[in-house]
Amino acid sequence: MSFKDLKLNKPLLKAVADAGYDNPTLVQELTIPMVLDRKDVITSAQTGTGKTAAFALPILQLLYDKQDAPKKGKTVKALVISPTRELALQIGKNFKTYGAYTNLRSTVIFGGVGIEPQIEILTKGVDIVVATPGRLLDLHKQDAINLDHVEILVLDEADLMLDMGFIDDVKKIERLCPETKQNLLFSATMPYKVEELAKDILKAPERIEVTPTSSAAVNVEQLLFYVPKRNKIELCLHLLRNTIKGNILIFRRTKFGVDKLEQTLTKNGYLVERLHGDRTQAERQTALGKFKNGMVKILIATDVAARGIDIDQLDAVVNFDLPSVPETYVHRIGRTGRAGFFGMAYSFCSADEKSYIKKIEHLINVQIPVEQEHPYPLDPKEKPIVHKRQGSKYKKGRKSEASKKKKKRWY
Numbered sequence: 531m532s533f534k535d536l537k538l539n540k541p542l543l544k545a546v547a548d549a550g551y552d553n554p555t556l557v558q559e560l561t562i563p564m565v566l567d568r569k570d571v572i573t574s575a576q577t578g579t580g581k582t583a584a585f586a587l588p589i590l591q592l593l594y595d596k597q598d599a600p601k602k603g604k605t606v607k608a609l610v611i612s613p614t615r616e617l618a619l620q621i622g623k624n625f626k627t628y629g630a631y632t633n634l635r636s637t638v639i640f641g642g643v644g645i646e647p648q649i650e651i652l653t654k655g656v657d658i659v660v661a662t663p664g665r666l667l668d669l670h671k672q673d674a675i676n677l678d679h680v681e682i683l684v685l686d687e688a689d690l691m692l693d694m695g696f697i698d699d700v701k702k703i704e705r706l707c708p709e710t711k712q713n714l715l716f717s718a719t720m721p722y723k724v725e726e727l728a729k730d731i732l733k734a735p736e737r738i739e740v741t742p743t744s745s746a747a748v749n750v751e752q753l754l755f756y757v758p759k760r761n762k763i764e765l766c767l768h769l770l771r772n773t774i775k776g777n778i779l780i781f782r783r784t785k786f787g788v789d790k791l792e793q794t795l796t797k798n799g800y801l802v803e804r805l806h807g808d809r810t811q812a813e814r815q816t817a818l819g820k821f822k823n824g825m826v827k828i829l830i831a832t833d834v835a836a837r838g839i840d841i842d843q844l845d846a847v848v849n850f851d852l853p854s855v856p857e858t859y860v861h862r863i864g865r866t867g868r869a870g871f872f873g874m875a876y877s878f879c880s881a882d883e884k885s886y887i888k889k890i891e892h893l894i895n896v897q898i899p900v901e902q903e904h905p906y907p908l909d910p911k912e913k914p915i916v917h918k919r920q921g922s923k924y925k926k927g928r929k930s931e932a933s934k935k936k937k938k939r940w941y
């Protein structure tokens with residue numbers, strides 16, 4: 531199938547050709563006609579499948595075709611909600627690329643940067659807004675954005691949005707838009723809470739499933755290293771010196787872990803960048819930019835900071851810490867081995883992470899090959915470290931003052 535077969539108009543076909551796309555991806559083939567048909571759609575697809583164009587292209591077409599409508603001017607007609615600033619920026623960039631030959635205006639709004647320039651752009655008028663939830667609500671509170679004329683609402687990476695605690699914000703935003711709007715929901719996984727959200731918001735949606743999250747990418751070679759927790763850094767250095775080559779994305783579970791590994795690798799002479807939620811927007815963009823343009827070869831990140839970010843030609847993913855949610859493993863290793871390239875995924879498993887491996891292998895239905903030959907093997911008899919929970923002497927239901935304070939995110 532070609533983009534022409536999808537009945538895209540000339541300005542979009544030209545932009546798609548400029549972007550170097552020959553044919554639509556599967557998610558585009560399935561989603562674009564539904565969106566053009568004004569249907570609500572729930573699509574299960576991960577980053578890397580071409581899902582951004584799957585909603586951006588038909589949105590641009592629908593708005594372009596309606597350009598002579600009386601509401602032309604200062605009203606926001608399409609709103610895309612994204613959980614992270616990086617993803618919002620990426621989506622915004624795609625709208626600019628695909629919309630290059632339309633006169634539709636789009637902008638990206640997110641927190642962590644000055645609000646005034648965003649108000650200025652909104653005052654001049656835009657057709658498409660890509661936003662993170664918090665800043666969008668701030669702008670709405672300040673009467674800087676009017677959502678009364680939104681015709682299409684997109685919730686991107688809905689599962690991550692809920693994981694990050696945005697459920698109430700998302701519902702609030704949805705209620706600020708007209709009830710008659712078209713709703714599109716994209717999510718890498720479809721846990722129960724995403725289904726619930728979809729039931730709340732979408733009207734008789736069409737369902738599209740592109741990549742079952744349980745299938746690990748075929749052109750990624752997976753290797754498992756059993757290693758004591760205390761030796762993970764040594765193992766990482768050993769592999770960097772001897773085995774792993776190219777552009778490497780290392781996942782750690784916590785921001786603290788990311789910082790600690792960055793210090794160690796820097797001390798050992800490696801140029802690294804890091805991505806996590808405590809870094810400023812400018813720092814995150816610089817880090818990502820350096821990694822994308824090859825100035826640094828190693829990026830260390832938490833899942834949330836790295837999710838949804840499109841990085842070309844990633845040679846290897848290292849799961850320095852294993853994720854407790856098995857689907858996250860599939861997302862992580864799916865960052866490499868894209869578009870026909872070959873990739874490697876190295877996973878470190880300490881005694882207390884063995885249960886995670888069981889869940890991952892059950893999900894992907896594959897036994898991950900174990901690398902026996904390395905200098906820091908785990909003694910099979912080594913018991914997991916049990917962390918005593920503080921405050922366990924308190925009766926259930928009673929919370930200490932500290933724990934009553936807002937829980938700080940660790941990703």
Ligand code: AMP
Nearest residue numbers: 551553554555577578579580581582840
């Ligand atoms: P996404 O899943 O939207 O993050 O897209 C992943 C990557 O695929 C991006 O770099 C897009 O530019 C690229 N892409 C999207 N659609 C196509 C297509 N039809 N052909 C080739 N590349 C594409």
